[in-house]
Amino acid sequence: MLSQPSVPDLDATFDRLADALSARGYAVLPAALPGEIAEQLQRRVATLGDSAFRPAGVGRQQDYQKNRAVRGDDIHWFTAGDHSESAYLAWMEQFRQALNRRLFLGLFDYECHFARYAAGSYYKKHLDAFRGRSNRVLSTVFYLNEGWAAADGGQLLIYNDSDEVVASVNPEMGTLVVFLSENVPHEVAVAHRQRHSVAGWFRVNASIGAHIDPPL
Numbered sequence: 001m002l003s004q005p006s007v008p009d010l011d012a013t014f015d016r017l018a019d020a021l022s023a024r025g026y027a028v029l030p031a032a033l034p035g036e037i038a039e040q041l042q043r044r045v046a047t048l049g050d051s052a053f054r055p056a057g058v059g060r061q062q063d064y065q066k067n068r069a070v071r072g073d074d075i076h077w078f079t080a081g082d083h084s085e086s087a088y089l090a091w092m093e094q095f096r097q098a099l100n101r102r103l104f105l106g107l108f109d110y111e112c113h114f115a116r117y118a119a120g121s122y123y124k125k126h127l128d129a130f131r132g133r134s135n136r137v138l139s140t141v142f143y144l145n146e147g148w149a150a151a152d153g154g155q156l157l158i159y160n161d162s163d164e165v166v167a168s169v170n171p172e173m174g175t176l177v178v179f180l181s182e183n184v185p186h187e188v189a190v191a192h193r194q195r196h197s198v199a200g201w202f203r204v205n206a207s208i209g210a211h212i213d214p215p216l
Helices: 010-024 035-047 083-103
Strands: 026-029 074-077 109-117 123-126 136-143 156-159 165-169 176-180 186-188 195-203
Touching: 010 026, 010 083, 010 176, 026 165, 035 083, 035 109, 035 195, 083 109, 083 136, 083 195
Parallel strands: none
Antiparallel strands: 026 176, 074 109, 109 195, 123 186, 136 176, 136 195, 156 165, 156 186
């Protein structure tokens, strides 16, 4: 297995991500995380059996539904109980603090899951949050697929307001994509082989009184 290069300068990484978010609302950074975290996550998702995954849905709370015509991935939510998942969550906590210092986004917490796309699966164009209806602010995708060719499909397609594709990201091992949840339409093209990633969201605190806003 090829090792990903380590990332010795976290401040430089966070600066690049923050600058790209400010300039265009999304950032794409290969080898963003230390290689050992990527490799541990790759091994972790490979060992999870089918029973550990469930079909992903669309919508929130009473509007939640599973619709394979819209999205075909299966998911497994992260916890702090697994070493590799905990290491990823710790890196994202550093990222949360760094973005709050640089961009004053008020990010409160982070949640994420493994996403597994079988061959033939996709996710139609969508936004991760709608204005005034969600507390998701920033979306992240981290890819775990070695040797991914363009012909394998499964690219993340990012659109602008004119419905034009402005970026096509190959889901290659170690690549991190970050984008504004309410402002960046995107889709997952049809994958022609099994595809793994970690999808996550930074949220602001929509608490009322003493009740912390629950996870989506």
